[in-house]
Amino acid sequence: MTMTVRRQSYQKSGGVCVPLKAGVAQGRWSWHSVPSFGASWCVVLLLLSQAARAQEASVEVLHEFNPFLRGANPQAALVQGTDGSFYGTTAGGGASEHGTIFKLDSTGVFTTLHHFQGSDGANPQASLTPGEGGSFYGTTYGGGAGNGGTIFRLRVGGMRLPGDCNADGSRNLSDAVCLVGFLSLGAPQSLPCGSGLPEDGANLHLLDHNGDLRLDLADPVALLSFLFVRGPPPGAGLDCVAIPGCSAACPR
Ligand SMILES: [Ca+2]
Numbered sequence: 072m073t074m075t076v077r078r079q080s081y082q083k084s085g086g087v088c089v090p091l092k093a094g095v096a097q098g099r100w101s102w103h104s105v106p107s108f109g110a111s112w113c114v115v116l117l118l119l120s121q122a123a124r125a126q127e128a129s130v131e132v133l134h135e136f137n138p139f140l141r142g143a144n145p146q147a148a149l150v151q152g153t154d155g156s157f158y159g160t161t162a163g164g165g166a167s168e169h170g171t172i173f174k175l176d177s178t179g180v181f182t183t184l185h186h187f188q189g190s191d192g193a194n195p196q197a198s199l200t201p202g203e204g205g206s207f208y209g210t211t212y213g214g215g216a217g218n219g220g221t222i223f224r225l226r227v228g229g230m231r232l233p234g235d236c237n238a239d240g241s242r243n244l245s246d247a248v249c250l251v252g253f254l255s256l257g258a259p260q261s262l263p264c265g266s267g268l269p270e271d272g273a274n275l276h277l278l279d280h281n282g283d284l285r286l287d288l289a290d291p292v293a294l295l296s297f298l299f300v301r302g303p304p305p306g307a308g309l310d311c312v313a314i315p316g317c318s319a320a321c322p323r
């Protein structure tokens with residue numbers, strides 16, 4: 072049986088060692104040797120059994136809010152986005168010391184997405200709420216025109232037109248050619264978002280025309296069908312959407 076050894080101060084009372092802290096000797100710990108010294112104190116080795124250890128929780132620090140300019144004093148719960156990352160706010164810190172919005176991705180990479188300036192809000196304290204197209208809605212305690220706070224929308228990722236493979240801001244025959252070229256000829260050598268691979272969620276979001284969660288020749292065929300014979304629209308819709316992992320390429 073695996074044991075963990077801890078040292079705990081005990082006080083001698085009537086010749087017997089008594090734990091100083093309540094709860095130490097309530098069954099989770101057992102003490103196996105009681106070398107005593109002096110008139111008033113004992114030193115006790117406490118052995119925590121493996122079974123008792125299994126009941127203990129452990130905390131792993133994923134990020135420390137330091138320096139202050141990257142955000143400080145988070146108060147709201149994290150919320151998970153459609154990309155699997157966790158999003159949250161800090162009530163303080165940031166470039167203007169009015170708080171920030173941040174992202175912690177699935178690999179533990181921390182990114183500050185926005186620094187509140189005061190005019191757009193200050194000191195957010197409530198959780199973000201997921202909205203359409205990977206966006207989030209939230210509130211700030213202060214800031215805004217009358218310093219009474221704001222309601223804001225956070226768009227995560229660049230605005231992209233579904234199906235726009237060649238990133239020119241329009242959806243037409245050249246996008247079907249782009250996707251066929253990548254899938255069959257290796258030109259272009261990469262897709263426009265994320266890692267450039269077809270498995271990347273951003274590229275799937277942008278180019279999976281038939282919505283079957285994979286990119287293959289059926290997608291440019293479906294795009295051609297939509298463009299020329301009134302086939303079904305792109306799985307991600309007709310309008311520009313914010314896609315995490317993509318840079319912006321929508322018409323203004
Ligand atoms: Ca295009």
Ligand SMILES: [Ca+2]
Pocket residue numbers: 279280281282283284285286287289290
């Ligand atoms: Ca597909």
